Amino acid sequence: MSTTPPAIGFSGVGQVFRTASGALEALRGVDMTIGRHEFVAVLGPSGCGKSTLLRLTSGLIRPTSGTVSVFGLPVAEPRDDIGIVFQKPTLLPWANVEDNVVFPVRHKTGRGTAEDRANARVIIEKVGLAGFEARLPAELSGGMQQRVGIARALFMNPDILLMDEPFSALDALTREEMGFELLRIWEAQPKTVMFITHSISEAVLLADRVLVMSERPGHIVENLVIDLPRPRGIETSNQKAMHDYVGHLRGLLLKRAA
Numbered sequence: 001m002s003t004t005p006p007a008i009g010f011s012g013v014g015q016v017f018r019t020a021s022g023a024l025e026a027l028r029g030v031d032m033t034i035g036r037h038e039f040v041a042v043l044g045p046s047g048c049g050k051s052t053l054l055r056l057t058s059g060l061i062r063p064t065s066g067t068v069s070v071f072g073l074p075v076a077e078p079r080d081d082i083g084i085v086f087q088k089p090t091l092l093p094w095a096n097v098e099d100n101v102v103f104p105v106r107h108k109t110g111r112g113t114a115e116d117r118a119n120a121r122v123i124i125e126k127v128g129l130a131g132f133e134a135r136l137p138a139e140l141s142g143g144m145q146q147r148v149g150i151a152r153a154l155f156m157n158p159d160i161l162l163m164d165e166p167f168s169a170l171d172a173l174t175r176e177e178m179g180f181e182l183l184r185i186w187e188a189q190p191k192t193v194m195f196i197t198h199s200i201s202e203a204v205l206l207a208d209r210v211l212v213m214s215e216r217p218g219h220i221v222e223n224l225v226i227d228l229p230r231p232r233g234i235e236t237s238n239q240k241a242m243h244d245y246v247g248h249l250r251g252l253l254l255k256r257a258a
């Protein structure tokens with residue numbers, strides 16, 4: 001009998017960076033799995049190695065020890081079938097919204113077909129930017145620019161979406177709105193999501209499961225299943241269970257920081 005491998009697997013992963021002032025141990029003994037189409041948020045103190053988890057998953061760096069695997073196979077090189085969204089969307093300033101979204105395929109194959117452009121327009125609409133296809137990034141608000149970054153990551157229809165504090169540069173209202181928009185997209189087109197955030201309530205509101213990391217060298221100290229009904233929305237924030245999860249995680253993070 002064959003069992004389906006998890007979308008993302010970390011087994012005994014350690015990461016040591018060589019720096020001018022010596023070795024810096026960022027991660028030690030990270031063990032975790034993320035199932036296909038699961039939405040997992042990662043919380044932890046600053047510098048505990050959250051972004052390092054994401055870079056290891058995408059193959060941008062290789063672990064010093066242990067194994068990182070994607071769909072059961074060790075990650076050996078940068079993978080272009082994984083979508084990544086950073087805190088700042090790093091858009092091409094001279095290219096309009098549509099060109100920015102199509103860029104990954106143009107970059108890969110040197111062209112963007114009429115079909116690519118039609119697909120891009122569908123995704124642009126999905127992230128709420130219909131009518132803005134011809135605008136330049138400088139003509140958009142921060143929230144709209146981040147939407148373009150998300151559309152670009154979704155454009156190749158990746159099965160895995162890695163998000164590194166994607167909404168932290170946005171104002172509170174836009175941030176909440178973007179979170180719900182992300183959930184709508186994820187529910188319509190299921191994906192495996194690893195979502196890094198500093199916001200406890202954002203983690204609880206969005207995720208199926210929250211992983212909490214220790215201070216450096218980072219490892220997983222809590223694996224909390226968030227059993228809140230979906231679809232989630234504003235009303236979810238008012239549920240007692242939501243407050244209980246947030247309270248539990250806040251207590252854990254404060255205790256560790258003390």
Ligand SMILES: Nc1ncnc2c1ncn2[C@@H]1O[C@H](COP(=O)(O)OP(=O)(O)OP(=O)(O)O)[C@@H](O)[C@H]1O
Nearest residue numbers: 017018019024026045046047048049050051052053
């Ligand atoms: N390429 C590198 N060379 C040397 N040190 C690095 C490198 N990348 C990360 N580090 C160090 O590894 C540790 C973990 O960094 P990482 O960015 O993963 O943390 P983080 O939890 O995402 O932090 P934050 O929450 O502040 O964004 C930090 O001490 C950082 O300075």
